[in-house]
Amino acid sequence: MPTYTAPLEDIRFVLFDYLGVDQASHLPGFADMSRDTIDDILNGAAAIAENVLHPLNRIGDEEGCHLENGIVRTPTGFADAYRTFCDGGWNRLSMPESYGGFGVPAVVAMAVNEMMTSANQAFSMYAGLTGAASAALMGFAPDEIKRLYIPKMVRGTWTGTMNLTEPHCGTDLRLMKTRASEQPDDTYRINGTKIYISGGDQDLTENIVHLVLAKIPDEHGQVRDDLGQVNLFLVPKFLVNSDGTLGPRNGVTCTAVERKMGIKGNATAVLVYENAIGYRIGPKPEASTTKGATDSPVATTAPRSRGMAGMFAMMNMARLGVGFQGMAQAEIAYQNAAQYARDRLQARSISGVKNPELPADPIIVHPDVRRMLLNIRSFVEGARALGLWLAMENARARAAQDESVKNRAQDLGDLLTPVIKAFFTDMGFESTNAAMQCFGGAGYVRDTGMEQFVRDARILQIYEGTNGVQALDLVGRKLSAKGGRAAMTFFQLIHSTINTYSADERMAAFIAPLKTAVDRLQRATMWFAANARAYPDNAGAGASEYLRMMGITAIALTWTELAAVSLRRIAEIESGTPGRRDFYQAKLICARHWMERMVPETAAQLDRIEAGGENIMKMHADIF
């Protein structure tokens, strides 16, 4: 059975040493964020993750969720754990105090969410999606809805879901068929079928608040294949009286729970809406005027309908969260693989016996095992720092007077959201597989729990827009938006880091590869600029490679900064400041590993991008 120990030392390193979160009391929401307070939060989160959530991870996988007499039964222990989780307030750390949340800065809440995901991804999704749904309501719902629903969702008394996919359409929401017919009382009647709804039904809470995309038919009662008619609706499982008590059952039924590769503890529901009462969230859509709106290859990321704004707010938040889920799965898989590699005695070191008193050396003596472990670790620690840095940049930007500071954070967030979603989850899957590989045959057997991490992590590359869709969003939309301002901001940021450390010879081992990476990335960017307008398939054929290149480069930037911090701390420790020198030495090893082992990939990516799309497009569809 796997174990989980929250990586508190590393989280504290990022929050305090790197980001100075405890030194930012001038920022809104950070006034109370002393180091002690943050430590209390982290320690409390670690305790519930390790002791309550993690023990249920395997049970959730073994039992799964089952539809019984119209109600979904979650695995043994989930309902109790959910109550404990909400009673402790862990579901609402970063939500506004006005709605009953704790107003903790996102940068701290993200670190907490990482622990919950590592401990039990399937479980943590119930609360995670509720957070995204209530945030959408805060931004876009009418006041009465806000009053009735948000406090209950914030408290965890009710959960929330996102309903986008239908049997015949997922990415391409233009094709959606679910209808919302307006009633004289300004409510709507929702009819249609939604699939793949995470937490779509459960026995954890008395009510579920579904946020549903549906089309408002035109005056002839027709729905069209474009986004112009799409709006977001709130459809509760049980109707809610004006005093907040529950009314009758609404016309939404869970007809099936999908059997999946993983995240079996989370109920993935088929929901059938039959004359369900719904409430419009956001402005009524106007008739579509642009024909071009039907042609977007990445419809879900295109806010073509003002009525979809709430859903997009949810999705952007969710995408960053999904990226962090990938890192979190890699973290727990790493912990168990490292422990196994230290314990498992098998064969001898190729550089001479290391453990003569025992019949064999531990497998951690083998460079190939270390390589796999360091691949994972340099990803996890780099990704954690990059994600939290972005959250901190956002906090600083919100407080800034200067428009350019605000723009910078917005640009970087826009640019890096698809990168974090796709690259972190690709690496999360690769990492869980590498960790499983360290176990040899034992990794393939369910008892060790390593293969569950692989199966759970696999969904992350698919949901919230497949990673291929993220790459198209990056290359097709984010690169060209505002005249390419976001990419330029990113490149400038890297060059500024390079300049900062270029005179420091201890930093040369990091600066040179970072420069290599950004040079290649800029060259790829220029290649798209020169070659994708006339032949758009050149962009499509290189999009996934480009996204991965940007991910590697972004983490190389992060490792450069972390190396600088670590060198500084080592110098302080050598001057007598207390601290764990070996912790910071390990950072330098990981930073170097990323440069030596991941940055080289960018050469291959550039070559592939420059090969273009012509050969890929040449094969006739029938010959595939």
Place this chain on the structure above:
Amino acid sequence: MPTYTAPLEDIRFVLFDYLGVDQASHLPGFADMSRDTIDDILNGAAAIAENVLHPLNRIGDEEGCHLENGIVRTPTGFADAYRTFCDGGWNRLSMPESYGGFGVPAVVAMAVNEMMTSANQAFSMYAGLTGAASAALMGFAPDEIKRLYIPKMVRGTWTGTMNLTEPHCGTDLRLMKTRASEQPDDTYRINGTKIYISGGDQDLTENIVHLVLAKIPDEHGQVRDDLGQVNLFLVPKFLVNSDGTLGPRNGVTCTAVERKMGIKGNATAVLVYENAIGYRIGPKPEASTTKGATDSPVATTAPRSRGMAGMFAMMNMARLGVGFQGMAQAEIAYQNAAQYARDRLQARSISGVKNPELPADPIIVHPDVRRMLLNIRSFVEGARALGLWLAMENARARAAQDESVKNRAQDLGDLLTPVIKAFFTDMGFESTNAAMQCFGGAGYVRDTGMEQFVRDARILQIYEGTNGVQALDLVGRKLSAKGGRAAMTFFQLIHSTINTYSADERMAAFIAPLKTAVDRLQRATMWFAANARAYPDNAGAGASEYLRMMGITAIALTWTELAAVSLRRIAEIESGTPGRRDFYQAKLICARHWMERMVPETAAQLDRIEAGGENIMKMHADIF
């Protein structure tokens, strides 16, 4: 539900257009191999794979194997299918006619085995391991054992298994504890526990022939932690009377069936041997004289004990077979992904609407989807041709008078066996994942069957020696054997191909990348020669990268040859010879894809190798 159509056209292309198997009647065993005969074999195999084995693939995954009252129950339909399979002779195509086989050349049998694996990997393992076990007996067993056991195994009346792993040791067989105590009647009593025994028990056959590695204790009754005492034993589930009838139950019991990530239709057994009667296969081991024998990091590949020769013969065969399993899983996953990509209407092409009469374009219009499909396909077709070419080289070498021809085939086989095992299975796993990704959310749901391919393919990177162990075998053993002769043979082969086509400008697009790949591979080889002697961890740290580099280069060589064949055939078709021009055009597209998309990776691999092992070894084990 997935479908399977045997890739007969491509197999015929490789066997006839590329390898000329039907023109090789001068080779032993090829006399009867006319094109018609081979076609009959292939068509018959396709029919049973498609109609009998494939329909049971999902059932096997759903039901798994269960231990009931001491007997393992295989999934519904497996026993009937096994009878049909053996009645048709599909289990013994390439076995010698003297034992009741059909003596079909290995190159044809491999193509048949591919189909069986694609159709149902878990099922085909029962017969596959029996083939390996009976081959070991043919090579090393005493005549009486041969007479009693081999014909039954060849007929499929009994199955065979390989017993190596114990709870505390897998790769490092030095540590094995299972004991074989010699009896006055020259039999042995076997005591110990073996785990991860594929097909270790089942209800398909009346008897099971276990080939078991065990140690013969020294004169003081002690077993030591080295390979010197290891021998191979035959231990039947039921004892066999001298007339071939079954005697009493032997002392081997299946105490558990592992619950695994995949290949659930194959029973992975824990076998407990308690005074089981065993028969020694191969010469009695001599007392170990070299202390160095205990230090091998890759003990399972080191024939330190003459008594293990039979097991090594089995394992080398098995390793090539496992590589082909990886390709076979990629093939069926590809077929279903390509079909889905043609059928699924979702979004529009970025280069303009392709399907104006329908609400959306099929997703095969998207370059990123095509990229994934072509990654798989260029691997599958290249790997199939490389594997069958190697089998044909072996056949030619066996018939050759010239020692250098024999050596060349032997060298290439030795060198490429770990490459085919590890690279084909890594690519097999990547391919099944890419195919699943083409399905989006539907790929994660069990109903589509795509995630089963991923789970089944995952074991291939682990069993028969993890892929990391294969890499160590390649770099630590195969590269340096006979003064590096095997690698030189491989490089010469590539340069000879480059020279052959260097004047043909239609071949330039293939020759240039092939040259790039082999240059990098030779540079990496020289780097090891210069840097790994003084610091062996430099070899260990780069071994997996080197193996992958060699795999990419070997398939680049193969694609170059296939491109030349295809250009020739296209010219013939243009001159009026009947044939499918688009088939050969697709070959050129795939060849180019491999060069544009896979060969660039070798740049990254070379960089990583040249980074060495120093940084990887620097981290203290406790800090991991």
